[in-house]
Amino acid sequence: MQEQETHALSMQGVRRLPYYLKYLKDLQGEGIQHVPAAAIAGSLGIYEVQVRKDLAAVSSHPGKPRVGFSVDGLIADIEHFLGYDSANTAALVGVGHLGTALISYGGFADYGLDIAAAFDRDPERIGRCVHGCEVYPMEKLGAVCAEKRLMIGIIATPAEEAQGVCDQLVAAGVRAIWNFAHVKLRVPEGVLVQNEDMAVSFALLSSRLAQALRDAKTE
């Protein structure tokens, strides 16, 4: 019975899961069947207790004293928790450099994401096939999304167009938006939005660097 994990995992915890998963898959590749929490913690530079708490929240099979956790079991549990075994089908809008990078990024296949169709308004790009993914004109967005029952809309357009594209995706029935444009999207209740904002990430880096340089000067 895999349905006890209602919640209890912090959002930070969810962010750690992909790292656990990567490490566990490496072990799996080496044919290792059991792993103690301490080993996972060591590979990521965090505390064992945190790993145990995270795993307790997602895993259906508890770890065994003296043995550790089942590698295969954990992989299955984490993938289930993260929904990698659900239908994560996506439509990508904006086949510029970033969009192409996303389609081409091999890592996603591992993580259950299937970009099933791409859209662009540039006639030059329409009809092309990028890494096995066909590029459709914007006019077909509604029909293709509905037909393929796509769940996720990925926005990789310039910021000015993002809201319009978002509205079209929502109208076409997607349940979640992964937004790479530097803009705050308005969506109806019930649609998830995840922002991937490079400007925010850079701000963090820049402030830490500025702080470090100031500290260095003071000493």
Next chain:
Amino acid sequence: MQEQETHALSMQGVRRLPYYLKYLKDLQGEGIQHVPAAAIAGSLGIYEVQVRKDLAAVSSHPGKPRVGFSVDGLIADIEHFLGYDSANTAALVGVGHLGTALISYGGFADYGLDIAAAFDRDPERIGRCVHGCEVYPMEKLGAVCAEKRLMIGIIATPAEEAQGVCDQLVAAGVRAIWNFAHVKLRVPEGVLVQNEDMAVSFALLSSRLAQALRDAKTE
């Protein structure tokens, strides 16, 4: 005197600053000179108190009752806090789709990032000029970074090459690494690393979506 802001701002707070900045610059463009915290909070959908706490941590000029905060003053303070007025010069390694997207992304100029040189090992790409940025061969990395005194290394290579590139960048004197490869980098003490991991971001989206779909089924 602008040097009282030792700390006191949460990391989450730092992540909100770029949004404040964007809103404030819009106001500046409209010629508005003062803004109350409530207006900033409203535009972002957060509480006023949080905005005030964040601003108190970074701003040198306090806000005035009945008037609000000086738009120009806040912009200057936030940019200073984030280090956008420092020399944020960067070397980018890996001029694939993602690397090209980063160089071409107009937004960074606003945020104080200057990608001054790019590197690649593909002879086809070397010597080209992408959005005003010259692409050098990997062999020149050390010399160019030293000569231009570049502070930040941006890694946009495949995961397998990331650690090697990181080592070269560190040897060339960069103080911070912005890593887009899905790998955990080892760096010497004192070098900052900021990971921008799409797999992590997607994991968050996927788990939220899976949870939402489960909830919908239950009801």
Next chain:
DNA sequence: TAGATTGTTAATCGATTAACAATC
């Protein structure tokens, strides 16, 4: 003065860390 708006102190909430009891 009255009211809008600020800044600060206290209360709550959430996540991490530490201490310890349970089990193969």
Next chain:
DNA sequence: TAGATTGTTAATCGATTAACAATC
């Protein structure tokens, strides 16, 4: 049994939210 490793309960830490006092 002894020891490795687990899971849980309590303590700490950090960030958000609420309540309130200060000021133009």
